[in-house]
Amino acid sequence: MNVEIWSDIACPFCYIGKRKFEDGLQQFSQRDDVNVTFKSFQLDPYAEKEQSQTNAEMIAGKYGMSMEKAKEMTQQVEDQAKEVGLDYKLESTVLTNTKDAHRLSHFAKEDGKMEEMMERLLKAYFTEGKHVGDHETLVSLADEVGLDGEAVRAMLDSDGHEEIVREEMQEGADIGVQGVPFFVFNRKYAVSGAQPAHAFLEVLEKVQEEENENKINIVSQGDSCADESC
Template sequence: MVKVEVWSDVACPWCYIGKRRLQNAISEFDGDVEVQWRSFQLDETLPKGEAMPQAQMFMEKRGFTAEKVVEVNERMSSVAAELGLDYDLDSYMVANTKDAHRLSHFATSRGVGDQMHERLFQAQMMEGKILDDADVLVSLGEDVGIPAEDTRAMLASDEYGDDVDRDIADARDVGVQGVPFFVFDRKYAVSGAQPQELFMQALTTSRDEAEAEVAAR
């Protein structure tokens, strides 16, 4: 069994691309793989409830021109399309993602963590959803089978906030400086949305080393 820990933010377009490339590699890999989604926030300082269009964020915080925003988004959308992901970054809304990450941890406790992680990415990249809006998160939870009242109660509490903070602290400990970031059996790391072949190489190396260790005992 190869364990892959993935630090990502559901507001990160390249993280969704990296997720899909990893999953494609796993689908062709000869071996068992466990994937653990770990929380990371691109901007922890964003005030809750103050969403803004992505283009506005790029121009105000990164100094992009409107033309540069179009260029960057077209490139990301083109790469995503090659993987079957239909990005609509014109509708992308930047918001604080901590509650979305809390929902992801909550969903994991209910056995639907993978489905929730995927649904959050879809909502952000394709549907223009605002991921710090409780009603939006409740609806997304329902989409993967979590009763609305359960998600609403969780969001009204501080549950899973410590899990999100712990993931971010762990990211610093393992040297994460940007996401997506993939760690294989706590031995090998892949930084960024790398080609599928690199993920396959990391999976194969991890599996072969684990098997060699067992054989040597």
Template sequence: MKTKQNILSPKMIVEVWSDILCPFCYIGKRQYETALAQFADRNHVELVWKSYQLDPTASEVASESQLDYLVKRKGMSVEQVKGMLDNVIEYAKQVGLEYDLYNAVIVNSFKAHRLIQFAKTKGLGDAMEERLFRAFFTECKNVADLAILTQLGTEIGLDETELQAAFTDDLYAYMVNQDIQEARQIGVTGVPFFVFNRKYGVSGAQPAEAFLQTLETSFAEWRKEHLVTKLEIIEGNVCKLDGECE
């Protein structure tokens, strides 16, 4: 019997610099996912999360609300900040996200980024990013607390004992800092910042249509250099790696 199968091919890489404390990063993730779902060649695209810290000086102690933090940092009135938060909450609803910004507490995100870097080595970077976003924006969890981060990691399938390395092994801190340094080198000044095939940058939580257009443009160029070939295979008796012969 003859069949046709695609030979293995690389995937076009889409990188996104993000901080889990950034409300537009979670919204941008949803907008990108909406675009990807409409993209015919989505199986040949891989999303890679990159670390970025909006405020490296933030405390690891959960003692300051979003409202208080923004009033202090931006020098705006309470009413002005409330109006801004309400607008972001409404924007999130439009892409299916429920934000509880008034109860979310600002903390340092470095440990959470270490956990994301560890999860990436296990093929769970996107799942970890998603879980941390929901924990911060919807569940108002302290994403600087090691016990909470460990729980969130195990929820997506990471081994509890193994993932402690995320917080103790300097490798993962180094990976976070490398991403941040790379962001400076390519001129990232705000997040989310998407880079398609190292050629096209998209800044901010753009509409899904903008992401889709960039996917189509960048992938068309990438495809010219990475053609996917279909082999015609004549099926017969084989032995497999597990020792089974059929």
């Protein structure tokens, strides 16, 4: 089974949703047969790499609310994060453009480390206050998950993987992704948002049941040739 997750490193509900999906997956009996792929999405593809606003200031300006209300919303999100074991420090987040972080995730995919890289990027952004738009920070994070730092630096200094980031954002738009996180199961079912773990488990079980139903039931079998015979 293939699960594609459209998400952004700067999306607080994407990290929360990732944890809830993982909790549901852990309860799924066929979890070892599930292939998870992260797809790129940028909440603000035109964001500046260097910004001076705090998270609360950004929210207040974006939604036209008071700083008090923005901080209240921030606290609510931090409380939701705690429910799944995440220690958000949203007022310490460094706002930036996430394109290069997405490019790094695709570079990591080539070494089979995309999931580890996404986890490290999300943790760095939401709990450690790291600047995930800064190349040296990205090189350091990549090194932590076992990637070659110099190769990562060379990729970041080029336009490597920019095209796939754009393509996946367009691909998401084409299939109806309007917000993230957005989970697509076998290109047949989708779950939008950070749903409870049981919601993900229900979809996993439904997709698995349909896969089993699509298999042909052999009612009678005689002599035949297979890979190791004839």
